[in-house]
Amino acid sequence: TVLGHMKQAILFNLERSGAHKLPCGLYADWNDCLELGQKGETVFVAFQLRYALKMYIEICALLKKKDEMQWAEKILAEIDKDIDKHAWDDEWYLRAYRYDGLKFGSKENEEGSIFLNPQTWSIISGHASDEKGRMAMKSVEERLVTEYGVMICDPPFEKTDYSVVKAPLFNKGMKENAAIFCHTQGWAVMAETMLEKGDMAYQIFRASM
Numbered sequence: 001t002v003l004g005h006m007k008q009a010i011l012f013n014l015e016r017s018g019a020h021k022l023p024c025g026l027y028a029d030w031n032d033c034l035e036l037g038q039k040g041e042t043v044f045v046a047f048q049l050r051y052a053l054k055m056y057i058e059i060c061a062l063l064k065k066k067d068e069m070q071w072a073e074k075i076l077a078e079i080d081k082d083i084d085k086h087a088w089d090d091e092w093y094l095r096a097y098r099y100d101g102l103k104f105g106s107k108e109n110e111e112g113s114i115f116l117n118p119q120t121w122s123i124i125s126g127h128a129s130d131e132k133g134r135m136a137m138k139s140v141e142e143r144l145v146t147e148y149g150v151m152i153c154d155p156p157f158e159k160t161d162y163s164v165v166k167a168p169l170f171n172k173g174m175k176e177n178a179a180i181f182c183h184t185q186g187w188a189v190m191a192e193t194m195l196e197k198g199d200m201a202y203q204i205f206r207a208s209m
Helices: 004-012 042-064 066-086 115-122 130-143 184-196 198-207
Strands: none
Touching: 004 066, 004 184, 042 066, 042 115, 115 184, 130 184, 130 198, 184 198
């Protein structure tokens, strides 16, 4: 069934988690330039997994599948705790952990210290509290929003070793090196709208047109 496929997709991620109990990045999690390694963890996918569990619970409620609901609710609560404990970086969410624990998208990083996707998906997934969601998107507005749309990270990569991230292979503003991706603009618009920040949502929408 479609519901069965949903559960298998959820289980795929749950069965492949790393040291912080977040989903492993495996060969790539969306950003092909991040070298996470098989045991590296992706905060971006953790939020997507959380969203999948939330949808699974809603569908099981409609189908009156109480046991499945309780199973998913327990896992969702555990994932929320792990995200709160390991993914919040004081003003925004981390992007990922490498296999050896190196952080991506942290204040500790000279380059790529903030990434767009974890901030928008923290809100889309329903994880972020109102306070954290607003803090994360305020950081996006201050660091990533431009007159042409929202960059996927900042600052661009120039000096970081290629074994850590392949982004320096591209000029600044190209591909995963602080470029403006079309579909990520929609996620930013959605996140701002969910925070009831209509003016900023419209500004981002118009900028990326």
